[in-house]
Structures are given as structure tokens and as C-alpha cells.
Amino acid sequence: MTKAISGFSKLTKEEKINWIASNHFSNATEATQIIKKYWNSDTELQKLHDEFIENTITNFYLPLGVAPNFTINDKSYTIPFVVEESSVVAAASKSAKFWDSRGGFKATVLNTEKIGQVHFIYKGDKQKLTTFFATIQPKFFTETESITKNMQKRGGGILDIVLKDKTAELDNYYQLHATFETKDSMGANFINSCLEQFAKTLKEEAQHFDSFTSEEKNITVVMSILSNYVPNCVVRAEVSCKVSDLAEKHIDNPEEFAEKFVQAVRIAEIEPYRAVTHNKGIMNGIDAVVLATGNDFRAVEAGIHAYASRNGQYSSLSHAKIENGIFTFWMDIPLALGTVGGLTSLHPMVKIALEMLGKPSAQELMQVVAVAGLAQNFAALRSLTTTGIQQGHMKMHLMNILNQFQANDDERKKVVKYFEKNTVTHSAVVDYLAEIRK
Ligand code: MEV
Numbered sequence: 001m002t003k004a005i006s007g008f009s010k011l012t013k014e015e016k017i018n019w020i021a022s023n024h025f026s027n028a029t030e031a032t033q034i035i036k037k038y039w040n041s042d043t044e045l046q047k048l049h050d051e052f053i054e055n056t057i058t059n060f061y062l063p064l065g066v067a068p069n070f071t072i073n074d075k076s077y078t079i080p081f082v083v084e085e086s087s088v089v090a091a092a093s094k095s096a097k098f099w100d101s102r103g104g105f106k107a108t109v110l111n112t113e114k115i116g117q118v119h120f121i122y123k124g125d126k127q128k129l130t131t132f133f134a135t136i137q138p139k140f141f142t143e144t145e146s147i148t149k150n151m152q153k154r155g156g157g158i159l160d161i162v163l164k165d166k167t168a169e170l171d172n173y174y175q176l177h178a179t180f181e182t183k184d185s186m187g188a189n190f191i192n193s194c195l196e197q198f199a200k201t202l203k204e205e206a207q208h209f210d211s212f213t214s215e216e217k218n219i220t221v222v223m224s225i226l227s228n229y230v231p232n233c234v235v236r237a238e239v240s241c242k243v244s245d246l247a248e249k250h251i252d253n254p255e256e257f258a259e260k261f262v263q264a265v266r267i268a269e270i271e272p273y274r275a276v277t278h279n280k281g282i283m284n285g286i287d288a289v290v291l292a293t294g295n296d297f298r299a300v301e302a303g304i305h306a307y308a309s310r311n312g313q314y315s316s317l318s319h320a321k322i323e324n325g326i327f328t329f330w331m332d333i334p335l336a337l338g339t340v341g342g343l344t345s346l347h348p349m350v351k352i353a354l355e356m357l358g359k360p361s362a363q364e365l366m367q368v369v370a371v372a373g374l375a376q377n378f379a380a381l382r383s384l385t386t387t388g389i390q391q392g393h394m395k396m397h398l399m400n401i402l403n404q405f406q407a408n409d410d411e412r413k414k415v416v417k418y419f420e421k422n423t424v425t426h427s428a429v430v431d432y433l434a435e436i437r438k
Contacts, residue, residue, distance in 0.1 A: 009055055017057050026129045036143045048346070064292060064349060065089035066356070069096040071104030072371050080353040081288035081370055086396035088284045091379035092372060098248065098382075102241040105374065107367030112126060113159065113232040114336055116191040118176040118224045124216035126165065129174065132212065133163040136205045138174075144197045151190055154182040158194060176202065179232075184362040185362060186295065186338030189225055195224035228299040229306045230334040235363075237370035238330035239378070246327060250386045258327045260385045261320060265329075268316035275316050278377070279308055282317055282331070285376030293357070294343030294350030307334045318377050331374050335366045394424035401429045 002023045011019065017035055025031035038058045040046040050056040062082050067089055070077040073230075079096075081089050099105055122129055140161050148157045157180070164175040176198050180191050199221040206219045208213060246254035268278035283301065290297045308317050318331035339362050343350050354360065357368060383389045398419055402412055414436050415429065422428065 013050070013057060016055060020057065021106055045299050045348070048348075052343075052346075058293050062291070064353070067092035067372075069093065070368075070371065070375070071096075071100050072107055072367055074104065075358075077358070077368060078356055079289060079368060080292040080356055081285070082291040083284065083288035083374070084122070085284060086400060087393050088288060088331060088376065090392070090396065091383075092285060092375050095375035095379045095382075098378075099239050099375070102239070102245055104239075105371045106238045106240075107371055108236045108238075109363045109366055110234045110236055110332065111232045112181060112363065114180045114182055114187050114191060114226065115232075116178050116195045116213075116224070116226040117182060117201060119179075119222045120174055120199070120202065121172045121220040121222060122216065123172050123218075124213065125168075128211055128216060130163065132206065132209050135209070136201065137161060139201050139205060140178075140198050141151075143201050144194050147190065149184065154183045156183040156187075156190075161198065161208075182338075184339050185341040186299075186336055186362075188296070188299075191226040192224065195226070198368050199224045228302045230336045230337070231307055231310060232333070232334075233336050234332050234334050235366040235370045236330060236332045237367070237374040238328065239328055239374065240328040242321060243325050243327045252380075257288055257385065258322050261327075261329075261381055262322055264381050264385050265316060265318060265320040269319070269432055270315070272314040275308065275314050278380075279305070279317050281380040282333075282373040282377045284380075285372035285374075286333070286335075286369055289372045290337070292350070292353040293337070293339070293365060294347050294353070295337050295365075300337075303334050303336065303435045316373060329374070329378060331370065331377070333370055333373065335369055337365050337369065339364050339365050390424075394419075397426075398424050398429060401426060402433075405430070405433055407433060 004020065006218070008016065008019070017032055021028035021032045021404065035058045038061065040059065046059075049059055062084055063191070064080055064082050065088075066078050066080050068078040070079050071094075079092065081092065083089070141158060144158065151157050159179040159181055161176055161178045164177045166173040166175060176195075178191075178195065178198065180187060180194070182190055203219055203221060206217050209217065241256045243254050246257055251257045265278075266273045283304070286300065286304070287297045290300050304317065305314075308314055317333055318329065320327070320329045322328075338344060338353060339360055344354060345351070357365070380389065383392055400416065404414060407415065411433065415432060418432055419429070422432075
């Protein structure tokens with residue numbers, strides 16, 4: 001077992017690597033070489049990345065791929081994706097092209113409200129607390145003026161603060177439940193700063209509220225934090241066309257395809273095992289664009305999955321219908337995104353991704369991200385209900401195996417030809433490569 005180390009964070013980067021290499025690797029020299037191979041030779045750039053987090057020893061690459069030909073609300077986009085899974089970008093590109101000739105994607109931001117809460121314990125008379133809250137409510141606004149000034153100039157700020165009685169679920173537990181508009185920023189810092197000030201105001205004002213007993217004056221603030229559940233910060237993405245217009249290479253019978261597609265969505269609506277995988281396919285697109293644009297994919301993931309369970313059972317995020325010969329496929333998802341602040345102005349590749357998208361507002365980015373998710377879902381369901389998913393997947397997987405075994409051009413040609421007629425599995429490719437290398 002490795003001995004615990006104290007003061008690790010104070011070591012230099014070199015020292016950290018030396019400690020890790022000698023404590024965790026059988027071949028310390030090789031490990032050190034690999035770790036350092038991923039350093040950027042531009043020292044300024046490396047320093048920037050080193051300082052994003054703590055105890056940085058190197059960089060971890062993920063590919064950034066692009067899917068062109070997306071038409072969203074009649075505007076063209078090339079969407080950047082940061083993702084490690086093969087087929088995701090190819091699937092997005094295919095969907096983009098498919099819908100480009102059928103009217104494109106439509107997207108609408110339904111609302112943009114964010115939420116934060118001060119969770120506190122109050123042991124006393126509920127009516128007195130309600131009166132106290134009504135009396136001091138304006139102070140929550142005035143005492144946060146220095147924090148909200150700039151946000152208000154941009155058209156945002158605190159929308160509302162309400163007192164919530166949660167004592168039926170947990171003894172003596174109340175909340176200040178606040179709603180915010182944070183315009184083009186994701187708003188986490190702004191919201192948390194406001195909430196911490198609310199908490200201070202709450203505690204201080206309680207001390208001076210005459211009708212409180214000394215126990216009632218003693219409010220305990222447990223924590224003040226934004227919520228990543230944003231069911232009122234929702235964007236809708238949608239595609240639709242005549243059922244007969246769905247005809248394509250793998251879709252000989254568009255009526256049958258549309259029916260089967262709608263069935264596949266219905267299954268995900270009522271069957272949680274399927275819903276999780278169905279939504280995972282949507283997240284393939286969403287996370288990749290969220291990452292490329294420097295947004296917080298963990299917050300987005302947490303919020304979206306909570307939303308998928310909002311009716312008491314985990315369910316499909318997307319829906320589909322056929323009405324009067326029109327096929328419609330859509331999805332509403334909550335997305336708290338920013339195009340200013342955070343990594344957006346710090347990470348050079350994030351800046352590139354945002355410029356590629358035409359420097360969108362947060363609302364426009366919500367639309368792009370939702371469309372990327374819907375496009376992925378369409379591509380997945382289209383494959384699943386026609387050729388099956390493995391055909392496309394294994395083609396890409398084949399390339400990964402060939403790269404892994406450093407196949408040369410001649411070997412690649414032979415392998416690709418052979419697997420046009422044979423089933424791709426990892427071992428079959430490895431065996432065939434070995435055979436031609438004999
Ligand atoms: C794979 O990453 C995603 C899919 O499993 C999604 C789905 O099943 O709908 C193909």
C-alpha cells in the first residue's frame with residue numbers, strides 16, 4: 001500500500017509526477033514519459049490549463065469533431081462535438097443532412113428561470129416566521145444590490161423569493177426558494193453569491209425581530225446553494241415532415257418506418273430500462289456540445305435526468321406522433337447554459353467552438369444543444385428500427401481496432417474489404433489481421 005503523503009499540493013508539477021510515477025507504476029520512466037508527452041510545448045497555454053484545476057500533472061485529450069449541415073430555425077450551423085465514442089459525430093451529421101432536406105430543425109426556448117435555495121432550520125411558531133419573512137423580504141433585494149447591479153443592467157436578476165414550509169417532510173425545515181434570470185451566463189456564481197447574502201440577512205434580521213423568542217431568533221442556516229434542477233429553463237427541439245417524405249435509402253416503406261419509430265419512442269416512455277438507454281443516446285449529443293462549449297455537463301446531466309423522472313417514473317425525454325399523415329418528433333429539455341463567464345472566455349478551444357456556432361446567446365446555445373440531442377436520438381432510433389445499431393457502430397469500431405494495431409494502408413484495405421461480408425467482432429478483426437500479417 002502507498003503511504004499517505006502530506007503537502008502534495010505544495011509540490012511542483014515535476015515533483016508530483018515523480019511521486020506518482022515511483023508510487024503507482026511498475027515502469028516509472030515510461031509512465032513519466034507518457035504523462036509528459038501530453039504537455040503542450042506552448043508554456044503559456046500549458047500554464048492556462050494547469051491552472052483550471054488543482055494538482056494538474058498533464059492534459060487529457062478528447063477529440064473535437066464537427067457535424068456540418070445543421071439547419072435550426074432556418075439558420076445553418078456546424079456543430080462542434082467533444083466526445084470519445086465513435087459513431088456519435090457520424091450519426092449527428094447523418095441526421096443533420098436527413099432533416100436539412102425536410103425543413104430542418106425547429107427550436108424554441110420555453111423559459112429561462114434558474115433556482116436557488118437557502119435551507120434553514122427554525123424551531124418556533126410558523127405564523128411568526130411567515131410574518132417575519134413578509135417584513136424582511138424587501139431587504140433580500142436591497143442587501144444584494146451590489147451583487148445584482150451588473151446582472152440587472154443585462155436584463156437579469158432576482159425574480160422572486162418565497163418562503164417554503166418543508167416541516168411535513170423534515171422537522172423544522174424551511175427554505176428560501178428563489179428564482180433568477182441570469183441571461184447569457186449559467187449563473188452559478190451569481191446565484192450562490194445572492195443566496196449567501198440572503199442567508200446572512202435572514203440570520204441577522206431574525207436577531208432583531210421583536211416577536212421572536214430567543215430560540216426563534218436562533219435560525220440555523222444549513223446551506224445556501226443553487227439547484228441544478230431547472231424545470232423552468234426549458235427548450236423544445238422538433239422535426240416534422242409528411243410521413244411519405246421520410247422515404248430514404250434504408251426506409252423503403254416510410255409508413256411502416258414512422259409507425260415503428262413511434263412505437264420505439266412509446267416503449268421508452270413507459271419502460272425505464274429502455275428509457276435510460278434511449279436518453280443516453282440523447283445525452284451523447286447533448287454532453288458533447290455542452291463540453292465543447294465549456295459548459296458544466298454534470299449539472300446538465302443531473303438536471304435532465306431529474307426532469308426525465310418528474311412524473312414519478314424515469315421516462316423518455318423525446319416524443320413522437322403521426323397525425324394527419326405528418327410525422328413529428330420532439331423533445332423538451334431543461335438546460336442551464338452560459339455563453340459568457342466560466343470557461344467560455346478562458347479556454348481557447350471553447351472560444352473556437354462558440355465562434356464556430358456564431359457566438360450564440362445562451363438561449364441560442366440551448367437550441368443548438370437540444371437539437372444535437374434530438375438529432376442523436378433520431379439517428380439511434382432510425383438505426384435500431386431498421387438496420388440495427390451494430391452495422392454502423394462496428395464499422396467505426398473496426399477503424400479503432402485497426403488504429404490500435406497500427407495497421408498500414410494495405411492491411412486496412414484488406415481488412416475493410418473482408419469485413420464488408422463478415423461480421424465485425426474484436427476477436428475476428430484481430431485474428432484476420434494476424435492472418436494477413438503472417
Ligand atoms: C449508444 O451510445 C446509444 C444508443 O444505445 C442509444 C439508443 O439505444 O437509443 C444507440
